[in-house]
Amino acid sequence: MTLPARPLPKYLVQRYKGWKATDYADSAAWYQRLATEGQRPRAMVISCCDSRVHVTSIFGAEMGEFFIHRNIANLVPPYSPDGNLHGTSAAIEYAVGALQVSNLLVLGHSQCGGVQGCLDMCEGNAPELESDSSFVGRWMDLLRGGYEKVKGQGDRQSQLRALERQAVLTSLTNLMTFPQVADRVAEGTLALHGLWHDIGNGALEWYDPEAGAFHGV
Incomplete structure (x- = not known):
């Protein structure tokens, strides 16, 4: 062929x-x-596929400085060596194990189409995503737990912004199920960072685990 x-x-x-x-x-x-x-990146960035999220520009990164993995809604699946979600897991394994990055950033953003789809799906308004044949829908199942935490909180726009941040927290939680990640975090040789970026005004927020909230950088 x-x-x-x-x-x-x-x-x-x-x-x-x-x-x-x-x-x-x-x-x-x-x-x-x-x-x-060869490459010696100082950090790995897991960000959304969204064309408006320009990771290297946001941080002024030079060639070879970031190891970047992009997927729908910047999600990390739980550690599951016998599962089927291997693309993101393989990138994490390589960055943490082979490249020995010292920082791992999860970067969420405003107006995320994947998160919007999850919100619609969880509310029963996106039957096309409920289909077993929908790759996007099954991927966004990873965020259903996050939806349960934000549903009913404020208006729809507020729920969407909250769910975008939940996508970051879900990924941070799932990262810690990877033995290599957990071991290096415990050793103090790897730091995890949760970030949310507003496309419209350029703002960047970081997650403060002690306060349980996102703050402006």
């Missing part, structure tokens, strides 16, 4: 050539060093 691959759109070709002639040319030695010596 012939694979259905097509040439890149012209605008992407033009952007690539522009990058190669400017950013790459200016830092060619650094790129060669990264290729030769």
Whole structure:
């Protein structure tokens, strides 16, 4: 069977050539060093696939500084070596075990479509997500427990914002079910961070476990 691959759109070709002639040319030695010596990222970031969440820009990160994994609603499944949710788990294992990152950030955000879908599904307003064949729906099942904590709290917009933050807390909780993560946290060689980003106003909040609340950075 012939694979259905097509040439890149012209605008992407033009952007690539522009990058190669400017950013790459200016830092060619650094790129060669990264290729030769390998990566040594200081942190792993688990963020949403949402195109509006530009992780490297938010933190001004350089090439090779972050090991980034993106998925719908920045969710981490519980440790389950016999389960089927291996993409995110494999990325965590590699970052924590092989790359030995010292910080692991879970970055949630406002106007998250995945979280919105979870809210709709849990309220019975998204039958398409209830289907066994919905990958998004079954993935968002990970956040059903978070929905139970926020349902009935304020208006719908308030519930959505609260559920976005619950997605971060769910992921932090599930991260601690990974033996490698728990061991390194206990050793003091790995720090977990829960963050929420407002796309519209650029705000960034961090989760304070002692206060049980998110605060502005």
